């Protein structure tokens with residue numbers, strides 16, 4: 001199973017060896033050239049166009065390389081391709097939008113097809129599957145768009161605005177102003193294909209590593225020699241392990257001991273003392289407390305996993321370091337992820353998270369959980385989920401319901417319109433959306449993957465689908481992924497301009513995924529979709545506890561990347577030590593008082609830290625948005641509001657919130673409501 005990693009990591013490791021800062025990009029354009037070009041445009045078209053000319057020429061200059069032409073070529077290009085007339089500019093915009101939709105749309109479709117073997121359950125993977133999965137269909141797209149000048153034409157006529165400018169000006173923009181500014185965002189940097197492809201390969205290798213990282217719980221030994229889990233229980237780290245901890249709260253008979261055993265497994269994954277022999281293998285029995293393994297009653301020498309987890313993270317860091325020089329307005333991966341992708345600064349996000357994790361409300365809630373459990377909290381109680389209505393429904397009934405209703409992917413796909421109508425969507429809308437979603441059986445934990453073009457392609461809903469039918473856990477995740485595909489479909493097909501399609505950042509798609517996931521019992525006919533005060537109080541407390549967990553993980557993720565930029569020469573062992581230290585620091589600052597233990601590294605268990613790094617912050621922000629959405633839905637028509645709000649497309653996050661739910665992104669509404677919920681709910 002590790003063959004894939006070995007092959008894919010070779011080119012990554014080689015390029016990482018020469019990862020010193022790149023030299024400045026090679027361009028003949030000087031500030032004087034820019035000024036002269038702007039003056040000439042103003043002389044031709046009038047003073048009224050000065051600010052548009054200044055912005056467009058400046059952006060084009062940052063993208064122009066010596067290989068694109070001389071200073072004279074640049075000046076001639078700007079004179080010839082600057083479109084002064086607004087009607088002609090609109091025609092250009094529409095034609096650019098149409099062309100880009102096809103280029104991006106087919107590229108994504110091709111990527112999806114190439115990655116099918118890696119993403120879908122099926123044959124054993126071979127080397128060639130990994131190579132196709134790592135093949136980046138968009139790697140040369142940007143180069144080609146600049147080579148034939150489409151990128152320069154777009155940048156010159158539809159320049160980008162910084163995050164701060166969007167926040168200051170965007171409230172007064174028309175939809176078309178926003179659509180033009182989003183066109184500019186598409187061509188605000190120019191990363192060479194080689195650097196981009198190196199990162200894609202490193203990320204794909206990490207993805208494959210995590211997808212195959214299964215722990216066979218049936219082969220775990222407890223101290224008394226017992227095997228407390230069913231023989232065939234195989235769970236993916238860390239999501240499956242975490243969900244099993246959650247499920248064991250309902251097990252009064254030995255649930256706590258099982259939770260503790262899984263916790264020991266997690267600690268061994270984090271510090272890499274886990275025996276290599278037990279990862280994705282049923283050959284050995286493993287006692288995670290003593291860290292000993294045996295086969296046929298004979299003790300076997302265990303070999304620890306050789307920091308593979310951290311090597312994957314390091315490979316991705318090196319690949320990002322090589323990209324830095326090509327994004328002068330956002331020269332680190334941290335800035336690209338936060339200012340660029342989230343459109344919130346890392347400091348803004350960190351302040352928001354610390355405000356919540358250090359709040360008095362979290363401490364009050366911890367007291368309620370202790371009362372309910374009748375014991376002191378332990379670190380894994382960070383995943384306590386006894387607030388949810390589903391914990392009172394027997395696991396057996398849930399399994400029987402999902403297994404019989406959704407025996408396979410085809411049935412689930414056929415049922416999608418009914419699920420939407422149960423949630424209040426009209427029949428035509430339910431049909432429209434469901435026709436644009438395909439259900440497939442995932443190899444890993446499941447995911448959703450939207451389309452980038454309105455014709456020809458559909459959103460993919462990938463879910464685990466065991467032989468005997470879908471289990472409840474799988475269905476719950478499938479509802480999450482379905483939420484993603486509904487968002488992807490509405491924001492592609494119902495938004496007025498192609499460049500505005502989508503959501504402000506991934507947190508917004510997570511928010512709708514959470515909203516759908518919470519309505520799983522309603523869809524199964526086993527619970528309500530809200531409206532009941534006690535259920536709402538429980539949901540609010542659950543949301544607060546969920547934010548407390550994942551914001552801590554995000555603070556670790558952020559801390560690790562700051563450390564990487566401060567220590568670019570680190571090796572995998574040094575990175576591991578840093579991750580352990582940072583995780584313990586975050587724990588000691590905001591968690592140790594709640595759990596009564598210090599130096600716990602548990603917050604480093606998240607698999608998303610290892611692939612798609614710095615994506616994690618989108619989850620807790622997604623939780624905040626989810627909560628603000630849920631408050632907004634009360635007393636309103638759910639499906640109609642989902643359509644109205646998500647049709648806004650890619651405004652900046654705060655404007656989207658303001659217009660969507662009437663308030664900016666904030667932890668305060670959640671904390672205030674949690675105080676009320678706890679008053680109502682104290683037993």
Ligand SMILES: [Zn+2]
Pocket residue numbers: 480484510513
């Ligand atoms: Zn999601």
